[in-house]
Amino acid sequence: MAISLPTEAGTTLAQPMAHPRRKGTLLVVDDEDGARQSLRVIFKDEYNILLAGDGATAVELAQEHRIDVAVLDVRMAGMSGIEVLERLKFVNPSIEAVMMTAFETTDTMRQALRLRACDYINKPFDVSTMRAAVANAMQRRSLESEIHTNADKLQQLLGELQSQKIEEQMANTRGEIYASIIHDINGPLTVISGFIQLMNQRIGDATRLEVEDLEFIKDRLKTITRQVTNCIEISRRYLSFLRRQSDDAPRVGVNQLLKDLGQLIRVHPSLQNNQFTLRPLAEDIAVSMNGTDVIQVLLNLTVNAFQCAPQPHAVEIEGCILRQPLDLAAFKDGPQDRLLNVENFENGVPLLIVTVGDNGPGIPPETLPKIFQAYFSTKGARQGTGLGLSIVQRLVKEARGALHVHTQVGRGTKFTLYLPAVPLAVG
Ligand SMILES: Nc1ncnc2c1ncn2[C@@H]1O[C@H](COP(=O)(O)OP(=O)(O)OP(=O)(O)O)[C@@H](O)[C@H]1O
Numbered sequence: 001m002a003i004s005l006p007t008e009a010g011t012t013l014a015q016p017m018a019h020p021r022r023k024g025t026l027l028v029v030d031d032e033d034g035a036r037q038s039l040r041v042i043f044k045d046e047y048n049i050l051l052a053g054d055g056a057t058a059v060e061l062a063q064e065h066r067i068d069v070a071v072l073d074v075r076m077a078g079m080s081g082i083e084v085l086e087r088l089k090f091v092n093p094s095i096e097a098v099m100m101t102a103f104e105t106t107d108t109m110r111q112a113l114r115l116r117a118c119d120y121i122n123k124p125f126d127v128s129t130m131r132a133a134v135a136n137a138m139q140r141r142s143l144e145s146e147i148h149t150n151a152d153k154l155q156q157l158l159g160e161l162q163s164q165k166i167e168e169q170m171a172n173t174r175g176e177i178y179a180s181i182i183h184d185i186n187g188p189l190t191v192i193s194g195f196i197q198l199m200n201q202r203i204g205d206a207t208r209l210e211v212e213d214l215e216f217i218k219d220r221l222k223t224i225t226r227q228v229t230n231c232i233e234i235s236r237r238y239l240s241f242l243r244r245q246s247d248d249a250p251r252v253g254v255n256q257l258l259k260d261l262g263q264l265i266r267v268h269p270s271l272q273n274n275q276f277t278l279r280p281l282a283e284d285i286a287v288s289m290n291g292t293d294v295i296q297v298l299l300n301l302t303v304n305a306f307q308c309a310p311q312p313h314a315v316e317i318e319g320c321i322l323r324q325p326l327d328l329a330a331f332k333d334g335p336q337d338r339l340l341n342v343e344n345f346e347n348g349v350p351l352l353i354v355t356v357g358d359n360g361p362g363i364p365p366e367t368l369p370k371i372f373q374a375y376f377s378t379k380g381a382r383q384g385t386g387l388g389l390s391i392v393q394r395l396v397k398e399a400r401g402a403l404h405v406h407t408q409v410g411r412g413t414k415f416t417l418y419l420p421a422v423p424l425a426v427g
Pocket residue numbers: 183300304305308358360361362363367371372376377378379383384385386387388389390413
């Protein structure tokens with residue numbers, strides 16, 4: 001059966017976008033030419049009309065044009081109206097359908113309704129009933145497309161809002177990261193400037209250097225070089241975080257890290273006259289956390305321990321291995337205890353435990369909940385930025401470790417770091 005495209009339909013139909021007030025398009029599918037023509041006459045002034053004498057033609061038209069409503073004869077030779085309806089809905093689920101029936105069973109009609117036909121009319125039809133049914137279907141169609149357009153707009157708005165939020169978060173994270181770089185680099189820089197001052201004093205205005213002076217300078221230069229490397233590593237770590245790259249540095253044994261930490265601490269200005277003890281692991285192990293991060297976490301905890309009181313006190317670092325998962329039920333947050341990152345903690349076996357303890361003044365119960373907040377410090381503006389523990393918290397979270405603090409006013413404080421560990425690769 002040929003496709004009849006009446007009047008100016010071609011140009012109007014080529015417009016792909018729906019607009020609520022545009023002329024609707026009606027597809028008439030009937031294998032009787034008389035019925036098709038009478039429907040065309042009834043609706044030609046109101047809608048763009050497409051006529052199809054069989055199912056295949058109807059589906060073809062639906063693929064080529066944006067059809068709003070289809071009027072379908074249920075009983076047709078070849079593909080039945082129900083089948084055509086199913087295929088039309090497949091091409092475009094938004095097409096509304098009015099079925100024309102002669103003496104179909106209620107079963108057939110039920111099937112049509114299940115396929116979301118919006119109405120059915122008995123044949124021979126009454127013109128005003130047919131007009132009302134098609135007008136109703138057209139209205140449903142334009143309402144639906146309006147809802148779709150609004151839903152699309154809403155989706156787009158939500159998307160824009162989401163990306164704006166992410167950008168804001170990125171800006172915040174960037175700010176935090178820059179502050180962290182400054183905080184972490186500050187320690188090594190203090191050591192470097194102190195050593196340079198020492199060297200200046202030693203050399204003074206001397207025109208010649210004695211052998212001991214040379215030894216002294218060489219030794220200090222070694223420390224300065226180590227601290228400079230440290231600064232570079234710190235900035236590299238944060239920058240790689242900004243670029244969201246993962247760090248594939250080879251795993252170093254924990255005892256080597258503790259040794260490096262010890263060297264940093266022994267030249268650190270906060271050591272002063274405090275007593276410092278470092279007890280390495282009896283058996284070495286590796287952790288998945290990046291080596292610089294491990295040192296950074298422990299250095300922050302140790303410097304805090306040195307700075308907790310002006311009078312000399314003792315600070316001790318000790319490592320051990322736990323060969324069974326941590327009994328998390330045994331921990332309870334309270335006035336003297338806090339456990340961080342329980343939700344995200346990889347509580348596997350083995351676990352590395354490193355404690356940093358001091359016999360300083362302890363942390364009062366009203367202060368304890370605040371110590372991990374960024375910029376919280378009891379040290380006064382010139383002494384502490386209050387970033388140390390918030391950096392520690394972030395690094396521990398990223399490594400899926402946990403951190404426990406136990407403190408007692410007048411007795412001291414002990415931070416315990418738990419990190420997922422792996423046996424050290426041999427060779
Ligand atoms: N071992 C400790 N004993 C007593 N108080 C502590 C101890 N460790 C941390 N605190 C308390 O936690 C607060 C926050 O520590 P954090 O490391 O975040 O900042 P800060 O040390 O004050 O400043 P920054 O680290 O920038 O030098 C400290 O100001 C201090 O009050």
